[in-house]
Amino acid sequence: MKLNCTTKTSSFSTDSDTLNVLLYGRTESTHFATVGAAIMDEIRRSRLVPSGKALDLLSIALSVICADLAGHRKASADGWTRTFELTIAVQDSSFWNEQADTLGRLLAFLTTDIWQFRFVDEGISLPSIENCQQPDEDCVSLLSGGLDSLVGNIDLVEQGYIPYAVTQTVRGDGYQQTTFAESIGNGLSQFKVNHNARVPNPETPSSQRARSIIFLTYGVLVATTLKRYQQEHRVPLFVCENGFISINPPLTPIRLGSLSTRTTHPVVFSIFQDILNAAGLRVDITNPYQHKTKGEMLRDCQNQEKLTELASQTTSCGRYLIHGHQHCGRCVPCLVRRAAFLVWNKDDSTTYKYTNLGIKNDEHAGYDDVRSALMAIQECHKLGTKRWLSSALSYPRIQQKDKIAHMIERGLEEVEALLNRYGAK
Structure with missing residues (x-):
């Protein structure tokens, strides 16, 4: 499957076999895909200024999400493995073309598909933002509305960190996600977004195997806006999940492919970190609970009163x-x-x-x-x-x-x- 992912309709492909994706745009048309407009709105509303490489990474992640939603496994030769060829508009095409093979390996591990990337200039760049913010938080932490991320953010505050919470909004979870951010410590600053990807003829049920790339990218995006980052320091990005689900060992041999997802797998984090390092993005991904079970996370949480109050509200x-x-x-x-x-x-x-x-x-x-x-x-x-x-x-x-x-x-x-x-x- 071929996708042409660009910020301008004037750059759309005329090839009938190519799905055009309008990055950061909206439309009622059913002839092409759209993704990411709400994210750009939230960046402007929050008056945050991410780095250029982080914005490029966002464009890549959004393009991958569209491909994952649009590609039909049953249409592939073996009924499972899809082949994607993505052309993506970025600010620094030379750098990202050097990373194409690494990105392909990352996505192959995540989704068990075949990914090929080609990058062209014409990526998104932010207009000047008045009174831009450089938040004082010293780290970024994903806050999903799940039990593990709740424990993680509670523990971070108890350990003296000041996390900036990053949340992908999910229908049915929005209230809890906001409640958790407001309830932890003195209340956490929160960057809440959804990619709102919309593709013609999506696969049903929708694939979510590539989703961790967008979660991680949101975290990197916010990390590059922090004052700590702007002062040339490195910023920790905490992705908190119990080690059992992180490794997610196939329970039976037949679950090796289709039912064993790798959203927070250490191999994913390692390859993604290589890409960040190559890009000069001073963000360090870490899962503090890689060696703990979920039960151990709950038992060892450093604020039992707060966890007891909120645990059953998680998803x-x-x-x-x-x-x-x-x-x-x-x-x-x-x-x-x-x-x-x-x-x-x-x-x-x-x-x-x-x-x-x-x-x-x-x-x-x-x-x-x-x-x-x-x-x-x-x-x-x-x-x-x-x-x-x-x-x-x-x-x-x-x-x-x-x-x-x-x-x-x-x-x-x-x-x-x-x-x-x-x-x-």
């Missing part, structure tokens, strides 16, 4: 919108969440659609994610953690593999305790 479910803004209780993120509350030994007032996982039908104990978890637990006991993990930790970029393997073992034990509680077999 973890992978099918939250499908179930009418309700946790399903049976997908892998829900299983990990419910197991973590047991470790924490606090009441979980979250409403789950499927509560009793021991009921022997296809909606409960027989549901795919529950069965996969049960099989993984059985195989882990049989083979041992390292053999069960197989190739999941084989990547050279993964550091401290023994420590991660032990963490995954503890994470699986947390899920096992949950399933045992309901007698799921």
